Amino acid sequence: MVGRFDERFVEEVKSRLRPSDVIGRTVKLRKQGQEYVGLSPFNKEKTPSFYVNDAKGMFFDFSSGKTGDLITFLQETERLTFAEAVERLAGEAGVPLPAVDPRGVEQEKKRQGLADWLELAAQWFEAELRRPAGREARAYLERRGLPEAEWGRFRLGFAPAKDARGGRTALKDYLVAKGAQPGALVETGLLVAPEDGGAPFDRFRDRIVFPILDARGRVVSFGGRAMDPQARAKYLNGPETVVFHKGHHLYGLSEARKILATAKGDEDPPLVVVEGYMDVIACQRAGVPAVAAMGTALGEDQMELLWRHHPEPTLCFDGDRAGRQAAARAIDRALPLLKAGRSFRFAIVEGGKDPDDVLREQGPAALKAQLAKTTPFAEALFRREHDEAQPLDTPERKTALKVRLRKLAASIPDADLAAAYKEDLLGRFDQLSPRAASVYEPGAAGRALSNHGWAKRRAAAAGATPEARSAAQALQQSARPLAAALAKAALLDPAIIDDSIELVGSHGFGDQKLDRIAHELVQLRYEAEEAEFEVVMRRLQARGVDAAMIARMDRDASRAGVAAPFLDPTAARDRARLLWRQAFDLLMQLEALERAVEAAVQDVARDPTALATLAPLKAERDHLRRLINSDWANGEDGPVAVLPH
Template sequence: MLTPQWLDQLRSRITLSTLIGRSTRLQKAGREYKACCPFHNEKTPSFHVNDEKGFYHCFGCGAHGDAIRWMTDHQGLAFMDAVKELAAEAGMDVPAPDPRAAKAAEKRDTLHDVMAAAQEWFVHNLSGPEGEAARRYLATRGFDAHTVQRFGFGYAPEGRQALKEALSRFPQPMLIEAGLRIEVEGRDPYDRFRGRLMLPIEDARGRVIAFGGRILSKEKTDAPKYLNSPDTPLFDKGRTLYNLHRAAPAARQSGRMVVVEGYMDVIALAAAGIAECVAPLGTALTEPQIEMLWRHVEMPILCFDGDAAGQRAAMRAISRALPLLRPAHSLRIVRLPEGLDPDDLIKARGAKAMQDVLGEARPLIDVLWEAERDAQPLSTPEDKAGLKARLMDHVDAIQHPDIASLYRRELQDRYSAFAFPKRESRWEGGGGKPAFQPRPRSGKWQPGRPAPAPSSPESISRLTARYEGGGMRDGLSAAVLAGLIRWPGLLNHHAEALARTAGLDPRFEMLIDCFQTQGPLESPQWETILRENGVESPRSSEYSGFRFSFLGNDSDPQKSTEELTQAIQLLIERPVLEAALKAATERHEREFTDETFAEQQRLRERKLEFDTRLRQMATRHAS
């Protein structure tokens, strides 16, 4: 039996660069080797081989693997043939197979013979007199002879015993086990596929493992339109993607993989020149299928019909994917125009229209947000609270702590912007440049004229209470706030990021609100406007522990703005890091595993590094 330990020993005895170098010209590049990728055409090398780590990787097409994967993917060997060849080179004996595993493998090989014979019979029937209705249907779909031959279309005649008679050399129990015949207690077995256009379903090596059949008679209204083989020793529908053996090489060329809803969609797209397409088989996309996609591309595109069923299918796929998300691995999603499937779109608007739709694929988080926002009316506070609860339930499903923290932050920001829209400004601008004027009066504000009316005492007291009681007063916030009042030009670059940062001094909100309605001004004007609106520049005692150059009286403008930018970045980074550490700590307290402990310690180290950076920056100019 091939244990993981034995396979690791085999890999360790193989020098990967020597193995690959026999068929690919490698160049030494530091500790690695590089070459033009053997899996796709390129002019500059992006294929790297690392002997120390024992793997190869192409940064162009994403091809990745070890010595065994090289032998299977590049040399075209079966897994056991690859292992045997490498073992002979390494001077290792291949362990004797487990008798039970050998028996199961023998049975699978025998069932492969059954499926190959059935496929040959179906293809023969399509060209005969009984296949006329199937040929007419294929003509209505616009599939040419090359497409029909390439995808192996066939025909299953109406007779209940036709396949049994045609494959009489195989015993009936084998036909039943292969899913070609149905056995019902008290009745004679009968053929599963009758009067249907047949399509073979193949594994990653191109071997037929199952069939899909489309009904042709319009009179059989009680029969399913599409019928797939049941799960068998060869076929597990939750772990199989239709057309993967053809799509994988095409995906290495294009750098993308497209998932559509059915195998007819796959064939329509392939006929239109989009070859990197796969489809699940009668079920929603499963976790193993998502992992299979990620082995080929990091961001597969899911393409759904634009109707309500397509929306539900997208949400099911998102729910399956969320717990699996990891850095650089996610999904992108497109929805077709309502009422059109891929074949309809191509026929109506051409292949370019389909390419354009795929080019507009959207990130998973965008589709998740919009689907939940639009799922039901949001007319009451309870409705809006329900939206937030649903969003946070999705976040809780994400296993990777950093990704969960970032999703929580992003979705909370979107929810806040939706549920608590920014109040209408008290200011209006006139002409081409921002002007300062209280409503409803007109005319530009000038020094010496009465300043715009200050904020109401109620709003100021509310903000002050939140500021005092929420523990948000700290030296970094105060220093940055004072710096922005002194150097207001930087608000143009950082206002949006600051507005999305949780837990800031409320004076930031008022500062940004004025900036967005008034535009940049000189510091004296800012201080006048802000003071009249209840925003006082922080006192030096609030940031007494800091010695930033941008707070000094004889500041170098370039140096000050550079340092203020660094301080703003620290201010924005801090709550994200603290939220991630808090989430990791809570998770460790719940699960208490080595993995959760390691993640908590990693984030603690990042927090210590952050504090060190802040301390060094704060004391850099201390006298």
């Protein structure tokens, strides 16, 4: 989020404009292959070295080394601020500007002040690396094959262990002398404030420092590698702050964007996600755009950020157990987010080495060759399930794997892609052992199953009293109690959906009757950082979510009872948000199971031998249905007590 403009708004503006059209108004461009070329607007030159690539949405100027998108171009050539450039482009694209939020403006002013201190700290760390205190750090970098000529490119620095008096406030003393307040430096994450109320001190000490930059190249935090082999933490990252949210950033992204932008039109370099700072640097030195998630599992926001720059980023993990577990977590996190044209590939560096080792020992060509050996997402998913399954030596064990594959495919929201994944995964399964031909009439079991359910419902309706039929009709018009409770909680605290915003956007709250509310809340979250309940209600009503719709939701939510502990007004906000996410995940599991059951019923209609896969799916679905439709009185946290934490 940058002031009034979140990243989605900015991307929407840029998606409606061709860089060659906008830049071509001030720079004379001519078509050259898939790019446009012209004379540099930054330097006087006779031979064109300025390139614009519409497909990548970027420009690159070889004469000055400057690169960026349309916003960067306007900032560089017309000295506009970021906000001014966005406003100019939004006007050209015909995109309405979001309403001004005074609190957002104030927060942006505060963020900018903290960002200034972070930038000054980065400069100080860089200088310290070249001073006497950084002698051992310099030697370490040389041993790792990173020469001094490369330090500036990655803005590497050093945090000395002690200040001139032997204390731990070297950086603090420098910044305070420049006018910083210790409290502001604590907010940046540069200082640590002791719990006992003592004076703040430097967070990074006796460490090689890696500045963490946002996509536009601004310092937002730091990571540090300990020089002392006995240090409790080998790597230390800055904490969550006003300007740094770990799950929203990727280390090395700004440099990776430059490499992508400078790739020739006929090249299609991968965007690689590796595990460490030095691995990112190694890849980028070899000309491979790479990023890292800074010690945490790759999150949904980071995946979305990757897809904005490449349709199929490559996830590169170590071949050990930890690497396999990291790959498995990434698969589970990505599966519900897959869409046509956006996926992941997987690569494993050979010999138990990491990219930094390969570059140092074998050179750039070997590293590029290993990263080019990738596995598609569907194949990686099947391999994981097959390897984790029990030996497939009985019909029951084979069926269990088949059921699992169906469920995984059904968890993809895009119906066409889900069907394609089911066909792919089951095709791989069939190759394990050829399926025997059916001796039954094709489709008979499926028709019998379907007719049985229809006849049962018809008989129940025929024998019902008028009151029962009226109650059934009212129930049909009601939303699921837990789904309504999830929607109500999101109205009261819109930020509660942030960690699941993509799923809420594609699936709503697990009930179609609430889709309108879900859609509008997602749009509001994209447009504003925070908003009071009354403001949210006014905006929803202005967009067609009327009072009757809200009243029905509130009525249905009241039937959830203890099923919705996140609605408890006495619950702490963080606790309520955790319980909400767990309950939402439960409903998403049910929705995936219901789709899998529907698909299995259709399979049975075509092939009776598929009946064995239907029963366990139905049993699991029915168990979740009973759980969601009951009072869940057996756990103090309601239904979420059954979910893994």
